[in-house]
Amino acid sequence: MTKIRLPGEPMNRKEFLAYLQDLKTREWKGIVLHHTLVPDYVAWEKHPDADYWWVAIDKFHREKRGWKGIGYHWLVFPNGLIMPGRQMTEMGAHVKGHNKEFVGVCLLGDFNADEMANDQYISAWFVLTALVVKLGLTPERIWFHRDFSPTTCPGRLERQHFRMLVARHLTEMRQWLGR
Numbered sequence: 727m728t729k730i731r732l733p734g735e736p737m738n739r740k741e742f743l744a745y746l747q748d749l750k751t752r753e754w755k756g757i758v759l760h761h762t763l764v765p766d767y768v769a770w771e772k773h774p775d776a777d778y779w780w781v782a783i784d785k786f787h788r789e790k791r792g793w794k795g796i797g798y799h800w801l802v803f804p805n806g807l808i809m810p811g812r813q814m815t816e817m818g819a820h821v822k823g824h825n826k827e828f829v830g831v832c833l834l835g836d837f838n839a840d841e842m843a844n845d846q847y848i849s850a851w852f853v854l855t856a857l858v859v860k861l862g863l864t865p866e867r868i869w870f871h872r873d874f875s876p877t878t879c880p881g882r883l884e885r886q887h888f889r890m891l892v893a894r895h896l897t898e899m900r901q902w903l904g905r
């Protein structure tokens with residue numbers, strides 16, 4: 727039986743996959759990748775705790791942005807843990823003018839400066855690949871925030887590199903998700 731997890735609980739990759747398998751979602755045209763910028767890895771080192779930062783980001787989006795809660799659908803932390811934010815049945819708040827079209831995935835860090843930890847790197851392509859399979863998309867439907875807005879988000883990361891990683895893992899991900 728799939729273990730039921732409440733939104734807000736950190737998951738490892740295996741738990742994320744089980745959670746995603748039966749998760750309700752609306753139709754999405756693609757995925758937009760972000761980084762948090764703030765907090766960066768220095769802030770993370772002080773509180774290396776996914777739940778702590780989930781709460782902080784959720785609070786920031788509610789109180790400072792006036793949104794109904796965390797704007798991203800998924801958060802990926804430097805220790806590789808994954809947390810759901812906005813439900814996949816709901817529009818997020820992460821890419822102005824395009825929120826109806828795109829699921830938002832956010833990596834904690836400032837990748838203008840931070841060197842991504844290996845665990846986060848693996849979870850990043852893992853989450854992107856799983857979402858591509860789950861939503862019936864192709865790797866070319868993965869975009870970066872800066873493709874749509876005047877921002878550098880997500881820093882020095884390369885869109886083509888992440889599309890390549892997703893393409894490379896598509897076949898095994900289809901098997902893992904039973905599709």
Ligand SMILES: [Zn+2]
Nearest residue numbers: 760761871879
């Ligand atoms: Zn962004």
